[in-house]
Each structure stands twice: as C-alpha cells, then as structure tokens.
Amino acid sequence: MRKLFGLIAVFLACGTILLFFVTRDLDRLAALYTRKAMLLMQTRDDWPGFRISRLECGSVRLSRHGLEWRDVDANLSLKDDNRVLENKLVRLHIDRVEVRPVDLIRQQFSLRATGLDLTILDGSRQDRTGEITRLEQGRFGLRFRLALPDRDKTVAQLRELIQDLTRLRTHGYTTVPISFSGQGTLVVHATPVPVSLSARQDGKKYALVLDLDSLRTISNLLEEELTEPEVSLLARVPFLTPELLAIRDEAVRESKRLHREQGFSEDAYRHVLWSYLLTRRFGPDLAKEVTDAHELGLTDNTEADHRMDYRNNEVGRRYALNGLPRDRLPEKFRSDPAIIRSPEQAR
Numbered sequence: 101m102r103k104l105f106g107l108i109a110v111f112l113a114c115g116t117i118l119l120f121f122v123t124r125d126l127d128r129l130a131a132l133y134t135r136k137a138m139l140l141m142q143t144r145d146d147w148p149g150f151r152i153s154r155l156e157c158g159s160v161r162l163s164r165h166g167l168e169w170r171d172v173d174a175n176l177s178l179k180d181d182n183r184v185l186e187n188k189l190v191r192l193h194i195d196r197v198e199v200r201p202v203d204l205i206r207q208q209f210s211l212r213a214t215g216l217d218l219t220i221l222d223g224s225r226q227d228r229t230g231e232i233t234r235l236e237q238g239r240f241g242l243r244f245r246l247a248l249p250d251r252d253k254t255v256a257q258l259r260e261l262i263q264d265l266t267r268l269r270t271h272g273y274t275t276v277p278i279s280f281s282g283q284g285t286l287v288v289h290a291t292p293v294p295v296s297l298s299a300r301q302d303g304k305k306y307a308l309v310l311d312l313d314s315l316r317t318i319s320n321l322l323e324e325e326l327t328e329p330e331v332s333l334l335a336r337v338p339f340l341t342p343e344l345l346a347i348r349d350e351a352v353r354e355s356k357r358l359h360r361e362q363g364f365s366e367d368a369y370r371h372v373l374w375s376y377l378l379t380r381r382f383g384p385d386l387a388k389e390v391t392d393a394h395e396l397g398l399t400d401n402t403e404a405d406h407r408m409d410y411r412n413n414e415v416g417r418r419y420a421l422n423g424l425p426r427d428r429l430p431e432k433f434r435s436d437p438a439i440i441r442s443p444e445q446a447r
Contacts, residue, residue: 134160134169151177153189166200166209189221207247213240216282233292238282269339273305280308286342288321297338310335318345323352327397333390340382344390347377358430365441368412369433375416376429384417404443411440
C-alpha cells in the first residue's frame with residue numbers, strides 16, 4: 101500500500117512539473133504569436149476607419165478560461181473626416197483583455213476588456229465646447245466567430261468584425277452583440293463635464309448611448325439650454341454629440357457677434373447659420389431632425405415664433421445644399437426676402 105501511495109505521489113509530482121513546463125512553453129508560444137500579430141496589425145494600412153501607429157502588451161498567458169493579455173497599449177488615429185478627432189492621436193490603454201472559447205464547434209468566441217482608458221492627445225486648445233479629452237473606467241465585451249486555424253479566413257472575419265463595429269460611429273449601431281460601460285470627459289465652455297456611456301440593445305441592433313443626466317448637466321452650461329427632445333436625440337448619437345454641440349455653440353456665438361456689430365436679427369441668423377452648418381456637415385435629414393427637436397421642446401414659443409424658426413432652418417438647409425460659401429452667408433442673409441426676421445412677419 102505504501103508503495104502504491106508512493107507511486108501515486110511520484111506520478112502527481114511528475115505531472116505537476118510536466119504541466120508547469122508545458123504551460124510555460126504555451127505561454128511563450130502565445131507571446132510569440134501575439135508579437136507577430138501586433139506587428140502585422142501595425143503594418144497594415146487598410147483597417148476600416150483608423151490607423152494603428154503603436155501596439156504593445158505587457159504580458160500574455162493562457163488561463164483556464166482562454167487567452168489573456170495584460171497592459172495593452174496602442175496609439176490610434178482616425179482616417180476619415182471626423183472634425184472632433186481628426187489630426188489627433190488617440191492613446192488607448194487596457195488593463196486586461198481575455199478571449200474565451202464559447203462554442204468551439206461553431207467557432208464562437210467572447211472577448212472581455214476591463215480597465216479601458218482612452219486619452220485624446222491634441223496640441224491645440226482643450227477648452228472649446230465639444231472637445232473630448234478622455235474616456236476611462238471602460239468595460240467592453242463582445243461575441244464573434246473566427247475560422248481558426250485558417251489564417252486568411254480569420255483575417256477576413258476580423259476585418260468584417262471591425263467594419264461592423266465602426267458602424268457604431270458612422271450609423272449609430274452595430275449588429276455585433278456588445279456590452280459597454282465607461283466614464284468620459286466632454287469640455288463645455290472650458291469646463292470639463294463627466295459623462296456616462298453605456299451599450300443598449302434594440303432587437304438585433306446594439307448602440308452606445310449617453311446618460312441623460314450627463315446631457316442635462318451639459319445643458320445647464322450652455323448659453324441656450326437644450327430642450328428635452330434635443331437631450332434625447334443627443335443621447336442616441338454619442339459619437340456625433342461633441343460635434344453637434346460645437347456647431348450649436350458656433351452658431352450662437354456668431355449670431356451674437358453679428359447682432360452686436362452689424363445689427364443682424366440674432367434669432368433669425370442663428371437658425372439660418374445653425375441649419376446651414378449642420379446640413380453641410382451631416383446632410384439635410386439629420387440637420388432637420390436636430391433643429392426640429394429643438395423647436396419641439398420650446399413650449400413657451402408662440403405659433404409665430406415656431407413658423408419663423410422652421411422657415412429660417414429651411415433657408416439654412418437650402419443655402420448649404422446649393423453650395424453657398426460660408427463667407428457669403430451674411431451677405432445673402434441681408435438680402436434674402438425668404439428669411440423671416442421677426443415673429444411679426446410670420447403672423
């Protein structure tokens with residue numbers, strides 16, 4: 101009996117030592133392939149919507165659940181014409197990333213990232229309304245399929261996955277099942293405002309939404325507060341919200357200046373300019389949706405006030421669609437009889 105227990109003990113000890121060396125070798129193999137994959141991702145210039153200039157990780161190991169990376173760092177830049185983030189470096193840090201197999205037969209996997217910290221690096225001023233400075237305490241998860249070990253199919257599936265995820269920014273939703281929560285910082289009139297961001301499912305679509313209370317806090321800092329329909333609209337388009345706020349602020353400031361310096365009708369010009377800028381940037385449909393949301397929340401306005409604003413919003417959209425240059429807008433405003441300059445004209 102003693103010999104039997106002795107053999108069992110030796111067997112377990114040998115197994116433990118063997119498992120240690122096998123696991124250590126697998127960790128080294130995982131680290132090797134991680135380095136190769138990260139170098140490949142940096143050399144490729146065809147990622148949809150962004151470019152990777154640096155990608156590193158502190159460690160990689162096989163856990164009992166899957167593959168785990170620690171202290172992932174990356175420098176990213178957007179490749180499109182997003183005015184809020186163009187020409188800015190996005191520094192990304194993630195404390196922990198884990199990929200687990202969910203169903204190996206169906207080649208389904210899950211990814212979980214915790215401790216996500218995103219910082220916008222910009223040498224210009226950081227006090228302008230609509231500037232994003234940081235996203236922190238992020239938690240992100242998704243499910244996806246990979247045709248392992250087929251390299252070409254795997255790369256193609258990763259590209260499709262990233263392309264679908266970029267629809268969050270371009271279309272406001274993705275069909276990839278995701279979860280997300282995080283805290284961001286948005287600048288409003290030189291004041292950093294914390295904002296909460298989370299994922300929401302609507303049928304087969306997944307979208308990121310801003311917390312309504314965060315937007316109400318932002319509203320209190322604006323010269324003209326957001327209406328509740330505006331708050332609801334901005335909450336649904338978090339990737340557009342910074343630029344929408346910046347355009348709104350620009351229209352308010354410019355109309356005040358021209359009213360003070362040249363006697364322009366401040367309200368009329370603000371609506372024309374606001375609608376014009378929105379249409380040039382986002383097209384007439386979103387421009388109308390944004391300005392209509394503003395009007396729907398102005399319960400104290402008279403019918404004449406609303407008619408005036410709707411007309412001037414329409415004029416601004418028409419100017420943009422006709423290609424009127426920005427520097428000719430004040431001159432056109434002075435002479436255009438289609439513009440309603442006071443509520444009395446709308447009665």
